[in-house]
Each structure stands twice: as C-alpha cells, then as structure tokens.
Amino acid sequence: MSFFKKLLSLFIKKQSYYHLISKPIIGKEEIDAVVRVLRSWTVAQWPEVGQLEKSFCELTGRKYAVAMNSGTAVIHAALYGLWIGQWDEVICPPFTFVATANAVLMAWATPVFCDINQDDYMINPKMIEAKITEKTKAIIAVSLYGQVFRYDEIKKIADTYNLKIIEDAAQSIWATYKWIPSWWLGDVWTFSLYATKNIHCAEWWILVTDDEECYEKAKMIRHHWQSEKTRYEYHDLGYNYRLTDIHAAIANQQMKKLDWVCKKRQENANLYNSWLADLYPIIQTPYLHEGNMHVYHQYVIKILSQDWYSRDWLMQYLKDLNIWCGVYYPKPLHLHPHFSRIWYSKWDFPVSEQASQEVLSLPVHPLLSSDDIFFIISAIKSYVNKH
Numbered sequence: 081m082s083f084f085k086k087l088l089s090l091f092i093k094k095q096s097y098y099h100l101i102s103k104p105i106i107g108k109e110e111i112d113a114v115v116r117v118l119r120s121w122t123v124a125q126w127p128e129v130g131q132l133e134k135s136f137c138e139l140t141g142r143k144y145a146v147a148m149n150s151g152t153a154v155i156h157a158a159l160y161g162l163w164i165g166q167w168d169e170v171i172c173p174p175f176t177f178v179a180t181a182n183a184v185l186m187a188w189a190t191p192v193f194c195d196i197n198q199d200d201y202m203i204n205p206k207m208i209e210a211k212i213t214e215k216t217k218a219i220i221a222v223s224l225y226g227q228v229f230r231y232d233e234i235k236k237i238a239d240t241y242n243l244k245i246i247e248d249a250a251q252s253i254w255a256t257y258k259w260i261p262s263w264w265l266g267d268v269w270t271f272s273l274y275a276t277k278n279i280h281c282a283e284w285w286i287l288v289t290d291d292e293e294c295y296e297k298a299k300m301i302r303h304h305w306q307s308e309k310t311r312y313e314y315h316d317l318g319y320n321y322r323l324t325d326i327h328a329a330i331a332n333q334q335m336k337k338l339d340w341v342c343k344k345r346q347e348n349a350n351l352y353n354s355w356l357a358d359l360y361p362i363i364q365t366p367y368l369h370e371g372n373m374h375v376y377h378q379y380v381i382k383i384l385s386q387d388w389y390s391r392d393w394l395m396q397y398l399k400d401l402n403i404w405c406g407v408y409y410p411k412p413l414h415l416h417p418h419f420s421r422i423w424y425s426k427w428d429f430p431v432s433e434q435a436s437q438e439v440l441s442l443p444v445h446p447l448l449s450s451d452d453i454f455f456i457i458s459a460i461k462s463y464v465n466k467h
C-alpha cells in the first residue's frame with residue numbers, strides 16, 4: 081500500500097460514512113410520523129396515502145396521483161391505464177434498471193430497445209424513428225441519474241406517430257428540462273421513493289397524470305380491480321399494488337426535505353465538477369444539457385478505459401479506501417437472458433454496452449460534508465497520478 085493510500089486509510093477510520101454510496105435520511109420527523117401511524121391503528125392504506133397523493137398533485141400541478149408499492153407496479157399500471165397490452169410495442173432504452181422493461185412484459189406488450197446517447201446515457205431520439213412500427217404505442221423515456229432526457233425531440237416523434245410518453249423519473253424528482261419541471265412532461269410521470277432515492281420511504285412509487293381514465297384504471301389495478309364503490313366486485317385481473325400508511329407517513333415528511341436534499345446533492349456535485357475537471361479526458365464529469373437542472377441522484381463519471389486505466393481498477397482502489405462506488409448499470413438489459421433469448425444479442429446496442437464498461441457512480445448523498453467530497457476527489461486524483 082502506498083504512503084498516500086495509508087494516510088488516507090488512517091483518515092478514513094475516523095469517518096463512519098465515507099464508504100456508503102447512499103445514505104437515506106431518517107430524522108426525528110420520520111420516526112415520530114411512523115409512531116403516530118402505529119398508534120393510530122390505521123396502518124394500511126389510509127389516510128397518509130391520500131395525503132401523499134394530494135401533496136404530489138399540489139407539487140406537480142397535475143390532476144391525479146396514484147401511489148403504489150413498487151416501480152414495476154406503477155409502470156405496469158401506467159401502461160395498462162393507457163390501454164397498452166398484448167401485441168403492442170413499447171420503445172425504451174436498454175441502459176436502465178430492469179423494471180422499466182419488465183413492466184412492459186407484464187403488460188403483455190413487447191419492449192423494443194433503442195440505444196442511448198454517448199453524452200447523457202439516455203435514449204437517443206435520433207434512433208427512435210427506425211424502431212417504430214404500426215404496433216408501437218408508447219415510449220418509456222428514463223430520466224437517468226437525475227437529469228431529464230431530450231424531451232423536445234422525443235415529443236416531436238411522439239406527436240408525429242401518435243405515441244404516448246411515460247417518463248420513468250425514478251431518479252429525477254425536482255429535475256427540470258429547459259427550466260420546465262420534469263413532471264410536466266409526458267402523459268404519465270412516475271417517480272420512486274425507494275430507500276436510496278433523493279427522498280424516500282424505503283419502498284414506494286407514485287404516478288401522476290392528467291389522464292382521468294388512466295388514473296381510474298391505475299387505482300383499480302392497484303386493488304385487485306375493485307372500485308372504491310363496489311368492494312369485492314372484481315372487474316378484471318388486478319393486483320395488490322397497495323402501500324401502507326407507515327410508508328406514506330415517512331414520505332409525507334420527506335416531501336418537506338425535497339428542496340434541501342436536491343440542493344445539497346447539487347452542491348456536492350459542483351465540488352466534484354470543479355475539482356475533477358482537470359482530469360479530463362481520462363475522467364469525465366457528467367454531461368449537463370443547457371437549461372437542465374440535474375438533481376444528481378447519481379453522480380456519474382466516465383472513465384476512459386485504456387491499458388493503464390480502467391473503471392474497475394479505480395473502483396477497487398476506492399473500495400480499498402472504504403469509498404463505495406456503484407455501477408449503474410453493469411450489463412444492459414438486452415444481454416440478460418429473458419431479453420437476449422428472444423430478441424437481442426451482443427453488439428445490438430453498442431453505446432449502451434460501452435457505457436456499462438465506463439460509468440462509475442461516486443457518493444453524492446446529502447450527508448457528505450465538503451471534507452468528505454475532497455477526500456474522495458484526492459483519492460481519485462492519486463489513482464490517476466499514480467498511473
């Protein structure tokens with residue numbers, strides 16, 4: 081171990097949270113809210129869930145919100161709500177979490193992958209048109225890492241071919257596209273409050289929309305296709321996508337922290353941006369579109385792998401110093417068996433495949449201090465300088 085690395089490790093021992101790629105914020109407010117719900121005896125879905133849906137409508141300015149217990153559930157419900165089903169095709173990127181495409185399969189539709197941009201890692205609008213057939217009904221665009229996809233171009237295509245846009249905004253609450261909030265874009269906007277997200281309640285998702293029919297269908301599918309008025313009348317195949325008031329109570333508290341959390345992540349990201357800039361082109365900081373506000377759910381650097389530098393070596397080097405980094409995502413979806421068996425094979429989406437070898441997420445969560453960030457920056461610099 082080099083002298084510098086030893087020094088860093090000694091320093092790190094004094095700190096307890098360097099090593100975490102994410103750290104959920106759980107304050108007294110959240111704990112008190114959970115206790116309040118437990119003491120109320122109404123722990124299932126009511127009234128905190130209702131309050132949460134109302135808060136999301138107020139926050140987003142959209143008419144309807146439906147909360148559910150996972151992202152797959154919400155995207156599935158959105159597809160169902162938009163009348164997308166068997167024989168239909170839905171275009172989405174392969175460089176995303178599997179839930180995006182699994183939900184399409186669950187709706188009995190076919191996911192049609194479209195490669196991504198080299199700069200922002202999101203679906204490449206220039207490649208979408210070639211994928212459209214008479215069966216195409218929708219595009220699921222993923223706002224990856226906390227930045228919104230190239231909406232203008234995608235909207236133009238969607239309007240031309242009469243396609244719906246579902247935004248998988250798992251990672252991008254509060255982000256803006258050309259100063260427009262992400263939740264105003266698309267027919268349905270879906271957002272995650274999973275434990276690692278900018279705000280969280282352990283497990284949980286919400287969809288917002290102005291489409292009344294989609295809203296009604298989503299509510300029914302969430303609860304075994306029963307309507308609120310006709311309990312125990314099952315009008316179609318439904319599921320249990322409900323969540324509990326315990327989760328919703330945490331989320332209601334987290335909503336109050338949204339602004340602070342995102343600003344803190346941006347501050348941390350700005351430190352990385354300024355101090356890592358001189359490592360270009362070996363290390364590249366995240367690409368930011370003009371006019372976009374990035375909320376840095378992930379702070380993702382690109383490592384230009386060469387014989388003497390590699391993403392995986394850098395990750396190991398940082399791990400030895402207890403700095404935990406992540407790779408989102410190490411293998412694009414088309415290379416996983418349930419997609420590759422039927423439709424796809426290696427080299428089909430070269431930009432996604434290359435991205436999976438180059439990206440590295442650094443800790444950026446709001447509980448890191450500027451000293452923590454500087455420590456991580458020095459570790460990265462020491463790795464690059466050593467080679």
Ligand SMILES: Cc1ncc(COP(=O)(O)O)c(C=O)c1O
Pocket residue numbers: 149150151152153176177179180222248250251272274
């Ligand atoms: C981009 C993206 N889409 C969808 C999901 C939904 O996953 P799950 O169904 O496990 O909640 C996630 C997970 O957080 C995600 O990151």
